[in-house]
Each structure stands twice: as C-alpha cells, then as structure tokens.
Amino acid sequence: MVPGRLSVVGTGIRPGGHLTREAQHLLRGADRVFTVVDGLTLDRLRELNARVESLQDAYAVGRRRDDSYAEMVRRILAPLDEGAHVCAAFYGHPGVFVWPAHEAIRQARAAGHRAVMYPGISAEDCLFADLGLDPALHGCQSFEATDFLLHARRFDPTAALILWQPVTLGDLRRDAFEHDPEWVKVLAEVLAADYPADHPVTVYEAAVFPLDEPRREQVPLNRLHEARFSQVSTLYLPPAAPPALSAERLERLGISESELTFGAYQLHRRG
Template sequence: MARGSLIVVGTGIRLAQQCTPEARDAIEAADVVFAVVPDPIAEHWLGTLNANIVSLQPLYGGDRTRTETYEAMTDAILDGVRAAKRVCAVFYGHPGVFVTPSHEAVRRARAEGFDAHLLPGISAEDCLYADLGVDPGRLGCQSYEATDFIVNARKIDTTAVLIIWQIAVAGELTLRVLAPDARRLAVLVKVLLEDYPPHHVVIVYEAATLPITEAKIQALPLRELHTATVSQLSTLYIPPLSRPQPSPRRLALLKDMRAAT
C-alpha cells in the first residue's frame, strides 16, 4: 500500500521568479498541494504547476486565534499524509522562517513514521540583504519577531544589524488582530529607545512580491516609526549604531595560544 509523504517548500518572495527548481519539482510531483500564499495571483500561479491546489489561507480569521489557525493548517496537511498522498505544503518565502505549521507538520509526520522534509527558500530577509545592500557577515545580524522582542527582555547588540519581523502585529497579544496599529508601534518605539537614540534612522522595508513591482523602502527617524505606513509584509531594519570594539582580553587569549605552539 502507498505510504503518504510530506515535502514542505517555499515560493520565495517575488512570485514565480524566486521559487527554486527543487521546490517547483516538488509542487509539480505532488498528489495534493496545500498552499499558504498571500494573494490570489500566487495561488493562480501554483495552479499552473499542479491542478490539485488546496488553499489554507481561509483558515485565517473568523473567531480563530493565530495559534488555532496554525493548528488547523497542520491538521489539514497531516490528514493528507495519513490518507497516503504525496503531500506538498507551500508557504511563501522560506517555509521554515517565521512559519509555525511548516516545522510542526514535518515534526508530527516524522513522529508518525512518514517521510517528511522541508526545503530552503528565499526569505524576506534574503531580499532585504539584496535591496538594502547589507551583508550580515560584515555587520553581524540579530533577527526577532516583533512581539517576542517587546515582551522579552532581550540583550541587544547595537553594533550589529537588528531586524524585526511582523511589525504590523507588534505587541498584539490577543493573536486575533492582523491589522497594524500606531499605538502598538509606539510601544515598539519606546522599547527600542532603551538602546537607540530617537534620531537613529531606521527602515520599514517591503520586498517586491511581483516581477512588475518595486521594493518599498521608508527611511525615518526611530522616534517617528509609529507614523510609517505599515502592512502585514513590513519588516523593520535597524542599522548598527557604531562599530564593535575588539576585546583586549580575547586578543590576549589568541596571543597566548600562538606563544604556546
């Protein structure tokens, strides 16, 4: 009897152009494709690769919290695998970056003895590096989800890049609201002002999602961040404040090591 299997792939951010060949192959070869992509154009494009597309996007909203939506998505994917289908689950961007049901579906499918894996894709952060000319290897980089960043007392390194995801829902604790709110953004500003000066210029970034559109790049002083136009696709980029300082103690450790050899 045929065994079900699961492969989780990403479309990349810019429709069609950033979908990797291996992700495209997986979409084409599947018996059923469960899709969480942000707009009907993307769904239509998936339909040109495989006739059996099931959109999981309608699971957002209603009276579900985001946690309940992710659980319903995971269940739908797993039901397909248990029904002995070759299932492909498609998420936009990189399917394993800031996506809960993708990792959870792979974990549960494996726990139930099915073949399951996740392929890498092009994430919003990858697009940001290209569009803003940022090399995380040169500057160092920290990446956080906005509500996590507000709620948890994390230690920030202001000599490295800071990227904050999901600023539209920053501080949205009910997990039911998706629309941005300037008052919640103002709280994010207050938290950032603990480490950065008010005049520090930050960027609200939105990568192009269609081949015919351009990235949206809004640069403004941190103190005005709550006045920016923010959508569910916005990511906040905060450049370093200063350069890191070498540690004499650590340099001495290396010197001692060289002297001992």
C-alpha cells in the same frame, strides 16, 4: 499503514520568479498540494499540479492565528495516512516565520511519515538584496518584534537588527492584523536606550507584485509610531557604531591588534 511523504517548499516572494526547480519538481509530482500563497503564485502552482488546495480560508477575522495554523496542519497531514505524497507550499521560505510548516513536519515525522523541508527565498533574503546589507559585515540579529519587546533580550547595537512583523505590536489576543502605535512608542523608547533618538529605522517591504518597487521608508526612531505597517512590513536598524575589539580576548589569544589582518569587510565597517 503505508507511510506518506510530506515535502514542504517555499515559493519565494516574487510570484513564480522565485520558485526553485527543486520546488517545481516536487510540486509537479505530488498527489496533493496545499498552499498559502498569492493569486498569481496560485495560478502558477495550478499549472504544475491540478490538485492544489489553498489554505487561505483557514484565516478569518477575529479567529486566533494559532487556530488557523492548527487547521492548516490538520489539512496538510490528513492525506499522509493514505500513503500520499503531499506538498505544502508556503510563500517565502517555508522555514522562516512559518509556524504551520515546522509543525506539519514535526507531526508528520512523529506519526511515522517521511517529511522534508526545502528552502525558498525569504523576505529577509530580499531585504539583504534591496537594502545592500551583508549580514557578515556587522553581524545580524533577527527577532519577532512583539517577542523582542516583551522579553528582556540582550542584543548588540553594533550589529544590524531586524524586527519582523511589527504589525502584531499590541495584538494581545493574536487575532488581529493591526498594530497599536502606543506599543510602537514603547518599542522605540526601549531601543533608544541603545540607539540615538533619531537613529534611522527602515520600514521595509519586499516587492511582491511585478510592477512594485520594494518599500524602503526611513523613519527616525523617535517617530516610528507614525509609520504605517502592513502584514509584510519588517523593520531594519543599522548598527549604531562599529564593534570594539576585545583587549581581554586578544590577551587570552596572546596576540596584539597590530598582528591582525583585517578583511576588506572589516575595514569597510570601520569607515
């Protein structure tokens, strides 16, 4: 068997505008292209390569997402056995919240093919730009919303908190794309143990369509259940307070606070 080659790329959020030169090069040279993107990006990909196949039809209402993803992986991997160079293009960053991209890489490598992932611009990257958030300033934690709610996570309310895909809250069978406000209420109650009841939560959506502005809707934590979520919504909670210096760690290091030189970003977060 001649080993195949799998290149997994991201197309970013803005159709075409976020497509890296690296991704364009790979897309142009591939024997087959499989993709999950919007229509404008699909047209752009077709300008680069005539052999583009959309994987959107792997989804169906009532079909479990994991079955859809397994089908995507099967279709991406099939031409590799003929020694083809396959390019799989996912919107955003192919390695950020994209199970089938990582799974395709794992399975391709296990079958003896060459498989490489190339980065793209994710929704989180757009969030950093649109909300003016630098993850270095406070630290930044990122969780899948349902996973965060169901597990007893230890997180730090003095750092930024990003909760992805709140639209899945309450989707027990993993086959729907609508949330249950009751689950959002429970999420808000859990968060209220560490944040003020009216702590601002931003419902964020990156601008996809060229004429769109990003969605930056602020909702108090105790009214989060009233917010509307789409598949591309993300929740952002700013820190509740600046972090406290650890006297115990300073002592272990044999230094005092007066000896420290704080960076501009550390002074900024102290207000």
